[in-house]
Amino acid sequence: MTTPRILVLPGWQGSGPDHWQSRWERLYGDQRVEQDDWHWPKRGDWMTRLEEAVLADDRPALLVAHSLGCQLVAAWAAHSRHTDRVQGALLVALPDTERETIPPQLYSWRPMPRQPLPFPATAVISTDDPFCTPERAAELAAAWGATLLSLGARGHLNADSGLGDWPEGREWVATLVGP
Template sequence: MSQHPIPTNALDAQAIARPVYLLPGWLNSDPDHWQSAWQRLHGDTRVEQNDWEWPRRGDWMARLDEVLQHDARLRERPALLVAHSLGCQLVAAWAAHSAHTARVQGALLVAPPDTERDDTPPQLHNWRPIRRPRLPFASIVVASSDDPFCSPERAAGMAADWGAEFVLAGPLGHVNAASGLGDWPEGRALLKRLAA
């Protein structure tokens, strides 16, 4: 992990003066994942799901809606969502159905998986079809050129449907702990753009 002469959370407070919610994907984000690093460094809030192993789309959507409804800060200062993998599909599905999307200013959607592929694990079959309505808030999709769970072309198609900016980040695998990103400052810079 990179060292900073000024505490990272102090720098972050100046740049992102609004709540940040982390939405991990299937099986949650492990301690070496950049989302876990952001939680430690910046105080971002992880949305905990009841079942990480057999994720039901409706249950995950209800949990996100509940968390955002009960954060009184969001009435005046909408949140930023930071989703990884299945968390990206959660944002798309939630935004298509929720009456509380005004509580979100923007979403960073990293490594969205293609849950419509033939080799999708059975635990994720209820995440079909992918929800593709345009998102009602600013968003950036970050994809890897060699993600084993989604081709760059499919990721670009999702970004286009969602009305999101598309960033192809190069060969980073599934943009997770195995990608060796540490606290991933490049991703944080994208989030700061959404906060502006």
């Protein structure tokens, strides 16, 4: 079996150097899917970029998404004809882009897709994430058919959460790769 390449999908404003996604890129050689505009993210533009990244290599892909990157995975999967090229997805800190207090830069991410993902997925949440209640995250994970894991009160599961290199998260990636 071919080892999948890991595509890192940061959320709104990207992932800084201390974010676990950036650390994984340095430690493991994961490939970040760069976007043209991290501050005014247009859903269609981000979906196109993900499609290009998935098709850029014949190897299967494993998607590692944080925050708005999770919405990207769901939106892309609902429209792409190439989802069979994705082996699985780790979805961390699902955001609620339909909440009342959303910045105008994120309006294009409404409505949130709720179709089941056509590949295995694990959703990792925090009980005190400021961008999504645990109940809403559980609802999204269920709609997407993702296994739900809660880390307790850890904030937005980013650099400020103190995850460091986050070996536990990397173990969940390994379970998506399979034996």
